[in-house]
Amino acid sequence: MSNTQAVRIRKGRSTLTLRRVIAYTVLILLTLLSLFSFYVLFINATRGHYDIQKGFSFLPGRALMANLNNVMSSSEMPVLRGMLNSFIVATGSAALSVYFSTLTAYGIHAYQFKGNNAAFKFILLIMMVPTQVSALGFISLMNNWGLRNSFIPLIVPTIAAPMTFFFMKQYMESNLPLEIIEAARIDGSGEFATFNRIVLPMTKPAIAVQAIFTFVANWNNYFIPSLLIDNKNMKTLPILMAQLRSADWLKFDLGQVYMLIALAILPVVIVYLCLSRFIVGGVALGGVKG
Amino acid sequence: MKKALAVLMALAMASSLLAGCGASASSASTAAPASSTASSQAAPAEGKVLRVYCWNEEFKSRVEAYYPDYNKDTQMIGDTKVEWVITPNENNAYQNALDEALLKQSTAADDQKVDLFLIEADYALKYTSADAGVAMSVQDVGLTDADMADQFQYTRDVVTGEDGVQRGISWQGCPGVMLYRRDIAKDVFGTDDPAEIQKLVSDWDKFDAAAEKLSAKGYKMLPGFDDTYRVFSNNVSAPWVTDNKINVDPAITQWVEQTKEYTDKGYNEKGNLWSSEWSKGATDKAFCYFGPAWFIDYCLAGYTMETSEADGGKAELGNGTYGEWAACAGPQGYFWGGTWMCAAEGSDNTALIADMMKTMCCNADTATKLAKDVNEFANNKTAMKALAEDTSFGSNFLGGQNVYGAMYDSAEKIVMDKCTAYDQGLNESFQTAYHDYFNGTVDKDTAYANFIKTAQEKYPELKG
C-alpha cells in the first residue's frame, strides 16, 4: 500500500467517525424533538389543573389517578363509549376508504375504457380542493336528510378518498403488472374475484399504510362530527375532549383535558407501533427506481 | 389536457347553477325561523320529553342538586324524560347546533323539539330579541313579576328584547369585585383594609395613581391586558351597534389608553387572559385581579398556591399567597359570566319549565344553598343580603373577609341596558385586535382597521 493511499484511508476513517458523530447527534436531537410532545402530554396527564395552568414541568405530578377517575366518572362523558364510537368511525372509514379507493384505482389502472384518463384527472383535481370548501353544504345536506346522530355521514363519504386513490394508483403503476391479471383471466377467474383474491393481497403493504393514515385522521376528526353528533352515546373522543374544554368553572380541569388527550393518543400510538414496519416500508412503496 | 380541464370547469359551472337552484329552494323553506305563534298552538297536554340544549354539564348538575323532582338515575321528572343535548362551545359548535335545531323547530316532531336552551350574556339578544322569535316570554311561560321581584335587575335586562319583553331567566348573578394582595397593599399603601383600599381605587384616575405607586416599589398593578376590559365595557354609554354602525364607546377607548400606558410603563405582566404569565402573577408581583365569585374560588385561589392541592398542598396561609387576598368593589360595578335559561317557542313542556324556573331561579332557599354548596352568588336579593350580613360566612382565602357585601353592592349597580346581539363577537374581536397595539406590533389605526375587518367577517351587515 502506498503512502498516499494509507493517508487517504486514515483521513477517510477520521471523516467517517466525524460524520457518524454528527449523524447520531442530529438523529438523537430529532428523536428527542419528536418524542418530546408525547412526553409532555403524558406528564401533563399526571398533573393537577392549577399546576398545568401555571406552566410547564418536566416532572410528573401526583394527580394521575385523580385525573383518570375524574375523566371516567362523569355520566355525560362516556369515555369508553367515546373510544368505541371513535373506533367504529375510524375503522369503518379506514376499511371503506381503502377498499373502494383501491377498487377505483384498480378500475382505472387495469381497464382501458372511454373516459379513463378524464376520470383520473378529475380525481387529481378534487384531491387539491380543501375539505373546508364543501363543509357547510355537506352539513346542511346531512341535516336535510335527517342524518344527524348517525355514523353514516362520518363513514360513507370516505369511500371517495382522492388521496388514498392516488397513492394506490401510483403503487399499482409500479407494483402490479397487468400480466398477472391476464394470467388470472386465463385461469378463469372473474374480474371481481381477481380483484379480491389477487390484487388486494398484492397491494397489502400499501393498503396498510393508507389504512393507518385514514384511521388516525378520522380518530382525530372534530370539525364535521361536532356539527352532526349531539347524542352522548354517539359522541366521538374529539367531541368529548372539546366538551371537557368548555366545562364550567366548577368543573374545568386541564388535568382531565390532558388525561383524555393521553387516553385518546394511546391506542393510536399502539396501533402505529404495531404497524410501523408496514408504514416505514409502505410509504416508500410507490418508490421509483431512480 | 387543457381541453379536458376546460370542459370539466364548464360542466362544473353548469351543474352548479342547476344544483344551486334546488338548494336555494330547499333552504328557503327551512330558513323561516320557528313561527312565534307556535306556542299558542302547542298541545294542551304536556310533552313526554324535555329536550335541553346546553354546552356543558353545569346546568345538569344544578338540576340534579336543586330540582327535587328530578331523578338522577332515570333522568326523569315525573313521567317526563329529560334529554340533555350537550354540544361543546369549541369552534362555536354549540350555537351552530342550537341554531340548526331552532330553525327546524316548527317542522320537528314534538319530542324532537327544543324545549329549554341555555345562553350566555354576550349573545343573549341573538335569541331573546322579538325578531328572532325563538324564546318564549317568561310571562307566557307562567312567571309573574312577583316571582322575579327578588332578582337582580341586570340579570333581567340581559335577556330582555328591544320590545321590553323578558325571555330568559338565570339562577346566578356574577357581579365582579376587585381582588388584591394584602401583603402588597401593606407594603405600598400601609394598610390592607378593604374600605381604605377601596378609597384608593374608587375611580380610574385614583386607580392609575395607585398603579404608579405600586410600580415604584416593583409591583405590577395588573396581571394582563384584559383584566379591566369587562369593567369598562359594562359601563358604556351607548350600545356597540346602532343602525348597523359599529360605535366604539369612550369607555372602551379608555380601556385602550389605560392598557397601552400600563403596558408601556410596565404596570402589567402582559398576559393574555388564562395564559400562564397571567395566572402566575398571583404568586408573583401582580397586585389585583378582577372577577366574580366563581373566579375567586375556582380560579384565583388555585393560582395562589405554591404547592397545589393535587400535589398535596393545603389551602392555608403560607402556601404561596393563599389567604393573603382581600376584595373591594373597585372603580366600577361589572359582571362576568352567568348562564340564562330560555323556554323555546314551540315547546310542549311549558308548565314543567315554569316550575323549574321558579324552583331554581326564584327561590331564596335554593339561592342560599347554591351559595353555601358551590360558593355561587345566586340571583336572589333577600338571600344574598342575608349572607352578606352573616359574619360567619367569611372566606379563608380572603383572610376571613365576607365578600358577599361587596358583590351585592356591585350587582345592584350594574346597568345592562346597552346589550346587542353582536356583543360576543365585537368584544372578542376588539380585544384581539388591540393586543397587537399593546404589544407594539401595529399602530392604533391598524388595530382599529383590523377590528372592523374581523367584525365584518363575523357580521357582514355591520359598517365601521
Place this chain on the structure above:
Amino acid sequence: MQATTAPAEKTVEPRLKRNRKSISYAKWGYYFIAPFFVVYAVFSLYPLLSTFYYSFFEYYRSGLKFIGPNFVGFENFKTLFANGDLVMYAKNTLIMWILGFIPQIVFSLLLAAWFTDVRLHIRGSGFFKTVIYMPNIIMASAFAMLFFTLFSDKGPINDIFISLGWMDAARPYQWLATTAGNRGLVAFMNFLMWYGNTTIMLMAAIMGVDPGLYEAAEIDGASSTKQFFSITLPLIRPILLYVVVTSMIGGIQMFDVPQILTNGKGLPDRTSMSLVMYLNNHLFSKNYGMAGAVSVVLFIIAAVLSFLVFRFNTRKEER
C-alpha cells in the same frame, strides 16, 4: 404538507394496456370506479357546487335570520380583491409553507442520505425511522396546546434562553405576539409533523439509484459529499419535484396548525392568517356568499397546481 403522504410517481414502464384485448373488459372499469364517483357526487360534489353557486349571491346569516340569497354578480369577488387582503393571505401561506418546507427538505435529504449510506451504517435506523414519523399522529390541537405553554413569554424556552444569557430577563421574546415568532412556530410545527414522511420517501428514491454508480465514484475517490451532490441529487430529482408539488398542495390547504396556534385569529396583524383560515372565517359566520367566492379562488389555485402535476407526470412518462 399533508399531501406528501402520496407516494412516488409513475414508472417508466411502457404501457402494456394498448397491446391487450381489454375492450371486452372495459365495462368492469366503470363498475369498479362507480362507487367512488357516486359517493363523491352525492356527498361532496353537490355541496361543492352549491358553494360555488352562492359566490354570486349576497347570502349570509344574521343572528337566526337569513339575508338573501340575492344575486349580486361578481360583487363578492370585487370585495374580495378590493382591499388586497387576499393577496396578503396568499403571501402568508406561501411564507409559512416555505419556512417549514426548507428545513423539511434539508433534514429529510440529510437523513435519507445517512440512512442509505452503507459506509456510515446507522445502527437502529428502524427505530429512528419510526420515531421521526410519530409527531404526525398527535392531533394538531394537542400539539398546538403544548407549543403555547412552551413558547409563552415566561415559558421554558425563554427560560432556557435567559439562563444562557441570550435574552434579557426583563424583555423576554414574545413568540406568540410577533409576526416572526408566530410564522416561525407554525413552520416549525409543520416541519416536525411532516419531515419523517418526506425522509422515508426520499430514502426510497435513493435506494433505487444504481449502486454501481457509487462504486465507480468510490474508485475515483469521490467523497460521500461529492457523491451525494453529483450522483444522488440529480438522480432523485423527479422524486424531489414530486415532494415539492405534493407539499405545495398541503401548503395551500394549510389550516389547522395556524388556526389553533393563533386561536383562529392569525395574529399578529393577520400576518399568520392562511387562505383556508380566511375561508373559515366566512364559514364560521355562515356567509355563504363570501365563503363561496373564496372557495372559487382557492379552487382555481388548486386547478392550476393540479395542472402542474399533470404536466410533471406527463413529462415523466415521455422521458
